[in-house]
Amino acid sequence: MSYPGYPPAGGSYPPASGPYQQAPGGYPPQPGAYPPQGGYYPPQPGAYPPGGGYYPPQPGAYPPGAGYPPQDGGYPAAPGGGFPPQAGGYPAAQPGTYPNMPPAGGWGGQPGFGAPGGGMPQGYPGVPAPGQQPMPVYPGAPNPSMPGYGGGVPTGPTPPAAPAVNKGYRGTIKDFPGADPLRDVEVLRKAMKGFGTDENAIIELLGSRSNKQRVPLKAAYKTTYGKDLVSDIKSEVKGDFEDLVLAMLKAHAHFDASELKEAISGAGTDEACLIEILSSRSNAEILEINKVYKAEYGKSLEDAISSDTSGHFRRLLVSLSQGNRDEKETVDISLAKQEAQKLHAAGENKVGTDESQFNAILCARSKPHLRQVQVYNHVPSVCFFSVKCIKNTAAYFAERLHKAMQGVGTKDRTLIRIMVSRSEVDMLDIRQEYLRQYGKSLYTAISVSHTHMYNILHGPYTFLV
Known part of the structure; x- marks a missing residue:
């Protein structure tokens, strides 16, 4: 996929030739990013395995000697249980190095295999094979290619539902280092200009930018081209893909406010959406939603709730919409x-x-x-x-996603809202809960049960799942 002129002179983004080749001076190669720089996989001379090819080695790549594997159908015994030394073969293993057992913490914690700082190089994964889940790029993520990930019901008794205790960042989208809105909108413009729309280019760009990096694209697009990005998107794409892209270009509070507005004033009150948003957001987030709602729709959120609901449900929603919950972590x-x-x-x-x-x-x-x-x-x-x-917020969202993909009709709005709003909050925990509750990965559920949504989310980076 070619993007002539981005950046001007010295390379392009995405690369101008080949699916993953980075031209000199491209924008911008990050440490450990894909494609690998010198010293990454495939191994360079002297790296493991020997030879310049990919693993498995090609004929002739193994060291000369008595042969590997043996021709008689079995591996000859060797002192210590290892392979017999061959002439010109691998040097003897040093304590704590391959092929001995890895040090505490696993291979990922030690420098090796050509990746600086240890472990596999991080960055964008390649395009997955058809029907295959791509490798996640966040540190410590489960490996979907390993047996058991997304397949079968977990063995043993099902543990009781409990909030995830994982610490640190639990989202699947992070800030992209060095992102430039003016360069990014050039990618979007070229993706929508001319005959047809390059949806993959849009997915690749938006899927590798955090919300605070996506929102400025609307102003940058108008500055650069004198046109409205939202209007251009609406004229080029339709259906769920349009809804997904427009949702990703809204600031969190604006997106939540628009979803609440639709839940209240749409065809029937979407009570589940009201509970979902008001019960899961922090005080600061709810207060910001109130400000945006009043500014956008000329009516307070409380008044909108009061005019469309009744009884105890109304009192519950009004209380939640105040954003005045105690947020101390200590418990009496x-x-x-x-x-x-x-x-x-x-x-x-x-x-x-x-x-x-x-x-x-x-x-x-x-x-x-x-x-x-x-x-x-x-x-x-x-x-x-x-x-x-x-x-248990993660378990609740896993259940909401599961129900959104069941039955005769699918609730696309619910699916998009949860995937977009939780992608920078706790999507890793939601994925774990989905696997625990339903015995398959969230990725598998979307790809099998919700084909058109799978096509939207299944970009080269599969950024939301």
Whole structure:
């Protein structure tokens, strides 16, 4: 795929010749990125395995000698269980080096195989073979090519649902080093100019930029070409792909506000969407959503909710929309037990439940606190999904994605919203929960059960899954 003129002189982005070749001076080669620079895989002279070819070695690549493998059908015994030394063969292994066992922490923690800093080089993976999941590029990710990833129901008893305890960054999209909006919009312009639209080029670009790098593209496009990027996209692409691209170009708060607006004013109230957004966002995010909603639609979010809902559900949503939840990480265990008893008394052995008790606790207490309060057995139905979202957010989103892909009709809007909004938050945890709950990877579920969405998400980087 060729992008003449980007950047002007000295190379192009993506490369001008060959699917992965980087021209000199290209934009911009990152340490460990694909394609590999000198010292990466394939091995250079002196690297493992010997020879200049890819693994497995071609005929003649193994050292000369008695032959490898032996012609009699078996490997001859050797002292220490290794292969017999051959003339001109591999040097004797040093302590702690291949073929001995790797040091603590595995091979990825040690320099080796030509990759600076240790481990496989990070960066963009190549295009996966048809039907095959590409290799994730984030550190510590599960290897989808290994047996068991995405296949079969996990053996042994199913562990109880619990929030993910993984620390650090849990999204699948990160900032792209050195991204330049003016250069990026040139890629988008060329992808949409002329006969047909290069959808892969759009996916590759947007899928390798974080939200804060994508949003400025609208202003950069108008500055460069005097045209509106959103209008050009709408004129060039349609359907789910259009919805996905436009969602990715919105700031988080603007995207959430537009989804809430659609949930309230669309054909029927999408109660699940309202609960999903208001129960999973932080106080700061909810307050920003309120500001954007009022500015965009001339009406406060609270008023919009009040005019379209009723009863306890309305009171629950209004409380959640205040963005005033306690966000301390510490938990008072004795208070959690007391409140668990209150909720138990409010919901058990009664004709109706005391929903005000649930509202006061569920909408004000911190999420770590509520995870200590056992309320599943007696929670009112109107609060049930809010409780599930709070107590195990990743499991809740995994279930939402699963249901969005089931049945006669698929809920494309729900699928796009969750994949886009969680891609920089906790998509790794959602993937783990999906595999645990349904015995297959999220990637497999989308590719098998939702073909047209698979085509959208299955770019060379498969950026959201």
